[in-house]
Amino acid sequence: MWGRAKNAKKRALRIYFATDLHGSEVCFRKFLAAARVYEADVIILGGDFAGKAIVPVLAAAGSLRARVGGEDVTVPEADWDQLAAGIGKSGLYPVRMNEAELARLSDDSGELDRLFRSEIAAQMQRWCDLAAERLDPAVRCIITPGNDDPVDADAVLAAHGRVECPELELCDLGPVTMASLGVVPTTPWDTERECTEEELAKQIDEMLGRLPGGRPSILNLHCPPYASGLDDAPELDATLKPVIRGGRPSIVPVGSHAVREAIKRYQPVLGLHGHIHESRGAQKIGRTLCVNPGSDYSSGVLRGVVIDIAQDGSCLDFLLTTG
């Protein structure tokens, strides 16, 4: 598949791609370190950067109380940094509050929604600043959203000079042009960036219609193509409970038909996907190499993929990484 003839070409671009960090501080730091360790020219974070949960940390009488990992934890107030770092490691947002604030959040979903948005925006700001501080100036850092990321976060990314956020845009990477889209087909969770397959197909077509003819391309689409082996997830019943068949959870393809059709029609050199954490892998659809590096953010493990691109835009080699 990757014979001598192909490798006789010289590498013009090395991409490192990771996705679905879901607020994990340790994974984002590893993502930045990946540029140096893998000698990447471009690092791409392909969506679902936002965390999923807030851990209320109750401050009272000089101590802090929280429930972490199913256990009640109480520490002196001076240990806030350590406690917050421990909670943030797996993608949770620690938020200090008192009993009254906690009660208000429990009753007011609007207030809770605002708190989530502000925590996510603050984290994105911190991450962009960290990228500016740690990355070699020659390394490009691209972060595009996924369906779980609030739309407000795009503004934080767009406003920061060190990070690029080419959502729904074409992005020149040298030998190739990359098109990015974080929207996914409708999910049972009614997340922020969802649409029907028809609408998704239309958005992809509009974006790819702007591609210069004959120019090699990369599709950075958060949702993997349907039935590609990169989109296998547990089947859920109407109550969102995993369906068990034959003593095992039933696994079904949940990817996008529109994405598959677009890949078959446009045949980009590369498809970069995420969304389905447990479906790490690589598959060829026609001439296109489609990759989903998967995600193991909750364990603090960064899964990614290193891809070498030749001067003519062809894909030289790839390696799925665990770091």
Next chain:
Amino acid sequence: MTSSSEASVPSGAARAGTSPSTRLFVRQTSGLVRDLGIPAATGISLASVAVVNTFINFNAGLTDFAKADMYLPLVAAAIIWLTAMFAYRYLLRAVPRAGGEYVYLSRIVSPAAGAVAGLGIAVVFTYVLSTNAHFAAQFTPFMLSGLGAAFHSTAVANAGNHLTSNIAIAWLSVVVMLIVAALSLFSVRVVARIIFWLIVLQVLAFVVLIGMLAFNSHADFTSALATYSQHPGAYGAIIAGAKSNGVVFGTSIAAAVAIIPFMVLNYNGVLYSYYVGGELRRPGRTYLYASAISIGVLVVLWVGVWALLRARVGLTFMQAQANLGVVNPDAYAKITSLSSVSGGLGYGMILSGDPITKILFATAVPLAEIAVNLAFLTVTTRVLFAQAFDRLLPVGVAKIGERNHAPNVAIGIVLVIGIGFCFLTSLVNLGSIVALQSLFFALILLAGGIAATMLPIRRADLIETPGMPEDARKQWLRKVTLVGGVTTLLALFTVYELVAHSSVYGKFSWESILTLVIVLGAGPVIYVIARSVRRQRNSLDLTMAMRELPPE
């Protein structure tokens, strides 16, 4: 963005507390599912155990060990799994996602160890596929005699007599492998349904057998055996024949200890709810309860069945029947046509008076082995996928068929290698196949024990709770190491028993050693070759895939 404060959160995240002061707020994001509770997790564990294999292992134990009794081995093996259960609980807490020893080793010991173990497991599982097919093939004569009895067809019953040679068993194994491969080409949903119904059939056979033993007396059994064998004194004749051929009767502690590895194999699958760790509600607690309940149910069930067998059939007769069929098959055949390897299912067959139960008993083992193999094939292809994605095998191995969405290439590879192993296990004397299987599963258990032992040393961060006082933290980590260490020791004990009784568990012939070297050494060899080939081609270095990324 909708927000909620529901109880269910994704893998690895903290769980909601009951007290409002310690609740967790979760926003509406993809992947939030209603988790599986204890009943579902218990169902997964029990469905993963091939219950009818108990009879194979009872029979093998009686054949290979003079003076064997099953009470102690059944309980001792349960204790080994109970200890391992705690070790896996910590592993599940550290890596709360679907996976297994391959994933644990790669996370905790090193990615290289995981990759090598993964390749080894893929080869081992392929071998296990062939040994399961071999079991099914060995039971074909019994199945045909049962079906012949059910349909009153001597032609069908006698057909089994022509299928006992090594070459016939080899070809029958191939047929079983082909059936499994063909069924695997359906969608995963259809395959899951097939597995489900095959499990239902074997459980039904098991339950009916318990009923038969419970509602018939010892005299009923003696009489039924005489009728089935068309030999009025068949019961006594078998015992007398065994005595005159030097078969030893009674029980001994040493034999019971030596047989423990067989019984460890018996429980294999009982902890498998950890494979769905990511979907369990309060994973550690749910997993613990589900596994403990499953082990408890199996102990009660199997010890009960063994007690019934002893009471209705008699230990002396079972020892005589299992051994006479091996030491003097001609003498045995003159007394009865009941297959000597059929064990409890054979006893059920002769007690049953209707064709339905005869068919149920006759087909229980082959159908159970097909169910097990279907599940194994899925796991094996997944492990092959992981190796292909790690670039240790060609990426084409993981190709998904566009029409059936099945991993056709991986299934084909497993099938070809599995057929090779079928001929090897049938034609070459590798000692006891059951024992080799026990060895593989003991080694997998050993890998889990090692991963748990090293967890606090290598990846304490995965199990530490933020804010835990230093003394409590040290105590907690010591506890994890201790449980992992005990599991490792018990797994080592099982491996030792297997190796120490090589005369039973596999003679050290050049064929058996070569096979073991191939099976266990395939991982490192493939890794070294893949790395070397990629270096020559100036491709991305494989070690890069396993490089630890510094977060700071």
